[in-house]
Amino acid sequence: MSDKEIKKNKVFLETYGCQMNEYDSELVRAILKKENYEFIADEREADIVMLNTCAIREHAHRKIYGRVHQIRHDRMGKPVMIGLLGCMVTNLRQELLEDHSLKIDFIAGPDSYKRLPDLIREASSDGTKGYDVTLSEFETYSDIYPTREDRGNPSTRPSGSLRVNAWIAVMRGCNNFCTFCVVPYTRGRERSRDPQNIIDEVRRLASEGFKQVTLLGQNVNSYRYETHDFAYLMEEVSKVKGIERIRFTSPHPKDFPDRFLDVMANNSKICKQIHLPLQAGNNRVLEMMDRTYTQEEFLGLVEKMRSRIPGLVLSTDIIVGFPTETEEEFEDTLKVISQVQFDSAFTFKYSERKGTIASKKYPDDVTDAQKTERIMRLNELQKGITYKKNKAHIGQTHTILIEPAISDKPSHNSVGRTDGNKLVLLSQNGYRMGEMVKVKVTDATPHALKGHPLNLSFHPSSC
Ligand code: SAH
Ligand code: SF4
Ligand code: F3S
Numbered sequence: 001m002s003d004k005e006i007k008k009n010k011v012f013l014e015t016y017g018c019q020m021n022e023y024d025s026e027l028v029r030a031i032l033k034k035e036n037y038e039f040i041a042d043e044r045e046a047d048i049v050m051l052n053t054c055a056i057r058e059h060a061h062r063k064i065y066g067r068v069h070q071i072r073h074d075r076m077g078k079p080v081m082i083g084l085l086g087c088m089v090t091n092l093r094q095e096l097l098e099d100h101s102l103k104i105d106f107i108a109g110p111d112s113y114k115r116l117p118d119l120i121r122e123a124s125s126d127g128t129k130g131y132d133v134t135l136s137e138f139e140t141y142s143d144i145y146p147t148r149e150d151r152g153n154p155s156t157r158p159s160g161s162l163r164v165n166a167w168i169a170v171m172r173g174c175n176n177f178c179t180f181c182v183v184p185y186t187r188g189r190e191r192s193r194d195p196q197n198i199i200d201e202v203r204r205l206a207s208e209g210f211k212q213v214t215l216l217g218q219n220v221n222s223y224r225y226e227t228h229d230f231a232y233l234m235e236e237v238s239k240v241k242g243i244e245r246i247r248f249t250s251p252h253p254k255d256f257p258d259r260f261l262d263v264m265a266n267n268s269k270i271c272k273q274i275h276l277p278l279q280a281g282n283n284r285v286l287e288m289m290d291r292t293y294t295q296e297e298f299l300g301l302v303e304k305m306r307s308r309i310p311g312l313v314l315s316t317d318i319i320v321g322f323p324t325e326t327e328e329e330f331e332d333t334l335k336v337i338s339q340v341q342f343d344s345a346f347t348f349k350y351s352e353r354k355g356t357i358a359s360k361k362y363p364d365d366v367t368d369a370q371k372t373e374r375i376m377r378l379n380e381l382q383k384g385i386t387y388k389k390n391k392a393h394i395g396q397t398h399t400i401l402i403e404p405a406i407s408d409k410p411s412h413n414s415v416g417r418t419d420g421n422k423l424v425l426l427s428q429n430g431y432r433m434g435e436m437v438k439v440k441v442t443d444a445t446p447h448a449l450k451g452h453p454l455n456l457s458f459h460p461s462s463c
Helices: 019-033 058-075 087-098 113-126 183-187 195-207 230-238 258-266 283-289 295-308 327-340 357-361 368-391
Strands: 010-015 048-053 081-086 106-108 130-132 163-169 210-216 245-249 273-275 313-320 344-349 397-403 415-417 423-426 436-444 449-453
Touching (some): 010 019, 019 048, 019 081, 019 113, 019 163, 058 081, 058 087, 081 113, 087 106, 087 130, 087 183, 106 113, 163 195, 230 245, 230 258, 258 295, 283 327, 327 368, 368 436, 397 423, 397 449, 423 436
Parallel strands (some): 048 081, 081 106, 106 130, 163 210, 210 245, 273 313, 313 344, 423 449
Antiparallel strands (some): 397 436, 436 449
């Protein structure tokens, strides 16, 4: 029997990259479940293995190639269809289809998931490769209700239970074309979902027990639907009963009007936390990146945010070793990091991406050794700041939202997150995910806070 003749209905789906890809995998589950596909956790039993890929850095690519070879190898000749989804396929469709050693059966780009049942059928019926990587100016999947995976620990989750966070994409695509970034090419143009449709989804999530929603978009705060902006959307979402916390990611510094900051400051459900990607601290580098702000403007924005939103928790993204970045220019990044004192930072070595403006205009001339040296210095500096920031919470009281336990072992204590998204390890266990617990912070590490519950009388195991 050939690969193509077996009944292919058991699917193993693995997701790489950002939260938007996680969300998209939930859409894919919903689309295929309707067509009688079953999702399973053991890839060895699957008829179809799908990898939802990321293209943001070279490392992400290499991982996928290695993974495809490993899947084929592990099957030891047992037939399996392999499909690639996500950002990598829009970027590298030709390469993927022509590389015969990979033997990919079908590929679907981020705007083609509704065609997946057809693509799988095409690939399995006549052996041609099913592929669709067309990018749409309209597709928002607003008619699909994602199948959200329950990542909780079943032993601590009562039936009909409280659940924790649901991702919800409110816009897709990006029009910014930062010169280093592949996302505008892999995900196409910006488009926003109808707010009413988003609110309906949030209501349904609340009725299913979710306590927190995180609004997603590649450029989430440039959300616009007719006359409605992101501030309007956040306010409307906050009116949904049962949702206790609202977060959003990733915003761009260019889209923070005062009105939005005021909405954030005055609305108790909107978490006082912003991920504010800086990328670089030097003005020449920022201009080459086409980030549309200067160091001074970024610092001014941070100051304004902090003065309007007391207790704001800030995190950032940094790229080191952008083409032609000198040692002095890198030191400007260190300077801004010291000055702003972010609570945390995600740091990356510049990785040249095919098709981007930077790949055409600027040779990748900072050596890997220089990038490594810079990222290590940056991480060292940020580690100290994060630890200091965490220690400043000792003695403070926070309400935390209990998350799925880190491990299923009953000996593992409950964990939760503060409004500012800091992880708190509790001195007790037995709390249910989705529960709000008041804690006093007793200690801190560079990675998390430690806390003691204050509302012990409501401790579930004592009821
Ligand atoms: N839309 C988000 C970014 C999404 S990508 C924003 O504008 O903030 C997440 C992060 O990956 C970026 O913030 C950037 O720091 C990093 N990144 C993107 N392209 C990169 C590249 N070519 N090399 C290294 N890091 C990159
Ligand atoms: Fe990429 Fe810039 Fe768009 Fe973010 S805003 S996704 S970094 S192009
Ligand atoms: Fe990667 Fe695409 Fe997200 S490139 S970071 S999966 S938008």
